[in-house]
Amino acid sequence: MTVLIAGGGIGGLTLALSLHQIGVPAKVFESVAELKPLGVGINVLPHAVRELIELGLMDKLNASGVRTRELAYFSKHGKPIWSEPRGLEAGYKWPQFSIHRGTLQQLLLDTAVERLGRENILTSHHLTGWTETANGVRADFIDRATGKAAAGSYDGAILIAADGIHSAAREKLYPNEGPPIWNGRILWRGVTPAKAFLTGRTMIMAGHEILKFVCYPISKEPDAAGNHLINWVAERHMPPTYQWRREDYNRAARLEEFLPWFESWQFDWLDVPGLIRNCPHAYEYPLVDRDPVSQWTFGKVTLMGDAAHPMYPIGSNGASQAILDARVITREILAHGPTQAALLAYEAERRPATTDLVLLNRKNGPEQVMQLVEERAPDGFEVVTDVLSQQELEDIAANYKRVAGFQVEALNAKPPIVSKDARARA
Ligand SMILES: Cc1cc2nc3c(=O)[nH]c(=O)nc-3n(C[C@H](O)[C@H](O)[C@H](O)COP(=O)(O)OP(=O)(O)OC[C@H]3O[C@@H](n4cnc5c(N)ncnc54)[C@H](O)[C@@H]3O)c2cc1C
Numbered sequence: 494m495t496v497l498i499a500g501g502g503i504g505g506l507t508l509a510l511s512l513h514q515i516g517v518p519a520k521v522f523e524s525v526a527e528l529k530p531l532g533v534g535i536n537v538l539p540h541a542v543r544e545l546i547e548l549g550l551m552d553k554l555n556a557s558g559v560r561t562r563e564l565a566y567f568s569k570h571g572k573p574i575w576s577e578p579r580g581l582e583a584g585y586k587w588p589q590f591s592i593h594r595g596t597l598q599q600l601l602l603d604t605a606v607e608r609l610g611r612e613n614i615l616t617s618h619h620l621t622g623w624t625e626t627a628n629g630v631r632a633d634f635i636d637r638a639t640g641k642a643a644a645g646s647y648d649g650a651i652l653i654a655a656d657g658i659h660s661a662a663r664e665k666l667y668p669n670e671g672p673p674i675w676n677g678r679i680l681w682r683g684v685t686p687a688k689a690f691l692t693g694r695t696m697i698m699a700g701h702e703i704l705k706f707v708c709y710p711i712s713k714e715p716d717a718a719g720n721h722l723i724n725w726v727a728e729r730h731m732p733p734t735y736q737w738r739r740e741d742y743n744r745a746a747r748l749e750e751f752l753p754w755f756e757s758w759q760f761d762w763l764d765v766p767g768l769i770r771n772c773p774h775a776y777e778y779p780l781v782d783r784d785p786v787s788q789w790t791f792g793k794v795t796l797m798g799d800a801a802h803p804m805y806p807i808g809s810n811g812a813s814q815a816i817l818d819a820r821v822i823t824r825e826i827l828a829h830g831p832t833q834a835a836l837l838a839y840e841a842e843r844r845p846a847t848t849d850l851v852l853l854n855r856k857n858g859p860e861q862v863m864q865l866v867e868e869r870a871p872d873g874f875e876v877v878t879d880v881l882s883q884q885e886l887e888d889i890a891a892n893y894k895r896v897a898g899f900q901v902e903a904l905n906a907k908p909p910i911v912s913k914d915a916r917a918r919a
Contacts, residue, residue: 495520496831497632497649499620499662501528503594504798504815505655506601510548511823513608515917517831520647521605522618524656526638528602530595531742533682533776534711534724536561536696536809537592539585540899541816546587547909553600558590559710562694566863568870569700571760574877575862575886579696584901591696591709591724593684597812618644620661623652623794629831630793650831651793653822655815658740658781660800666791673781673803675737676855680806681727681746683775684711685768686720693721696809697763698860701867703730704754705860706765725768726806727751728780737779746775780805782855785848788840795836797822802847807858810850817898818843820910827917849896859893862886 496512498505501523512519537545537558545554565576580589605614618634625631630652634644654662658673689710691697696709705728712722729751731737738744748769758765769775783803789796798815821843825835857864862881870880877886894900 494518494629494650494831495648496826497630497647497652498522498655499632499652500524500655500657500660500798500800501602501614501616502655502657502798502815503598503601503812504819505653506598506605507545507548507816508653508655508797508819508822509605509609509614510601511819511911512826513605514548514913515823515827515911515915517826517917519609519613520649521609521614522620522632522634522647523614523616524619524637526617528598528616530593530599532594532598533684533726534591534709535594535597535806535812536709537590537597537816538809538813538899539580539587539589540904541813542590543587543904544816544820544910547911547913548604549913550600550604553604554590554592557596557600558592559694559713561589561591561696561709563692564696565691565698566860567697567699567760568863568866568873569704569758570873571699571758571762572874572877574866574881575890577890584905585899586905591694591711593711593724594812620654620656622661622665625792651795651833651836654794654796654800655798656800658783658799658803660796662794663786663796663800666794666796667786670783670786673740673783675779675781676805677733677735678728678730678780679735679737679750680778680780681751681769681775682725682778683746683769683772684722684724685772686716686718687723687764687768687771688719689715689721690723690763698863699758699760699765700728700863702857702864703867704728705863706755706758708763708768723768725772727755727765727769729754738777740779740781742776742778744777746777748775750777782851785844785851789844790833790836790840793833793836795822795840801844802851804847804851805854807854807860810854814847814850817910818847823911827911827915830917846898853893853896859890861889
């Protein structure tokens with residue numbers, strides 16, 4: 494019997510493709526009428542890339558993503574703190590990709606339409622609720638844009654809510670939870686055509702908890718003027734009186750709220766204010782997450798991706814963790830069929846793992862090194878080891894990889910979550 498998936502984001506579409514791979518019928522219900530390539534750049538880490546490769550998506554990823562080669566942290570003065578190789582260069586068997594979120598979502602959508610058929614990827618279907626039936630679950634949808642009540646009710650064996658940080662399913666299960674929690678920081682994000690920097694495939698982070706800049710290239714080839722698309726995120730801790738607006742991935746940024754704070758960040762290897770000023774469209778987004786909850790699975794319904802564990806976009810984990818959820822759900826459906834037992838087994842593995850990550854991201858994840866440097870040497874330093882020992886630097890990086898599940902040797906030695914040839918029993 495069919496698995497119903499609410500939400501056609503990166504998590505929901507990966508789940509649909511994974512279920513198709515093992516021969517289990519699935520239907521995706523997406524709230525919006527047309528999935529547009531929204532958002533800016535994201536990183537997909539090797540453990541998640543590996544699962545996309547098992548889905549046969551390597552060529553498509555290669556064609557549209559940049560293989561991230563290095564991650565490097567700098568102080569607000571542009572001085573190096575820590576750098577580490579990434580992807581194949583770090584010894585993983587799989588690359589790390591920097592890619593536009595919209596490109597990744599479109600790639601998954603096109604493949605899902607191709608493999609599952611358009612009739613199984615329904616847009617203008619916004620989940621509003623469900624009831625359990627003798628054989629499974631009946632989910633109800635409306636067309637949100639027209640406000641017309643019923644877009645239909647559909648029967649399935651189980652319902653997986655992959656409907657993002659404003660999940661309607663989570664709201665039904667936790668009616669008193671309220672909106673996401675804002676931590677006082679605002680992100681401004683954009684993509685600017687500019688010259689390549691450092692290795693040409695480096696992701697950099699500069700600054701500290703109060704003021705930070707992140708950027709990396711998301712286009713493989715330069716344009717006619719020799720420019721690459723450089724994805725950037727500027728982040729500022731706002732005063733307590735700041736009136737923040739509900740997160741919306743499409744809200745236009747106001748340069749005067751952040752550009753002046755970065756005017757002096759002209760390093761000999763990167764012109765930060767130039768990148769901000771030359772960006773055609775920048776967007777604003779408050780840094781929000783939610784407290785981890787104690788249960789995801791209720792009867793034949795469960796949560797996944799940002800609906801289950803919305804986290805700060807620190808350590809490049811939002812999309813990667815949603816992909817891992819999709820693969821673990823699929824593995825458990827292989828073992829138990831599309832049943833509550835499968836959902837409970839998925840939750841038993843993924844809820845503790847992602848809870849740790851949500852909490853670690855609140856402590857700045859691997860970016861702690863930048864904050865420690867700022868606290869210990871706000872006026873600058875000659876060499877970073879005068880401020881932070883090599884051991885401290887190595888421990889912070891290693892601990893994050895362990896919690897997020899992408900230690901090189903451990904990951905290389907593990908079998909994939911779902912292998913290429915796995916098929917569910919008929
Ligand atoms: C428009 C947009 C832009 C983003 N941009 C970035 C970015 O630039 N950088 C970054 O790091 N992360 C970004 N994210 C978040 C990132 O994609 C997620 O953290 C991650 O991919 C987890 O994916 P998900 O599938 O759980 O949730 P999402 O990617 O948020 O997908 C959820 C999907 O569910 C749909 N939906 C919502 N409510 C319902 C409902 N009731 N019924 C049916 N469908 C519903 C939404 O329209 C959406 O397509 C963005 C998310 C969105 C929606």
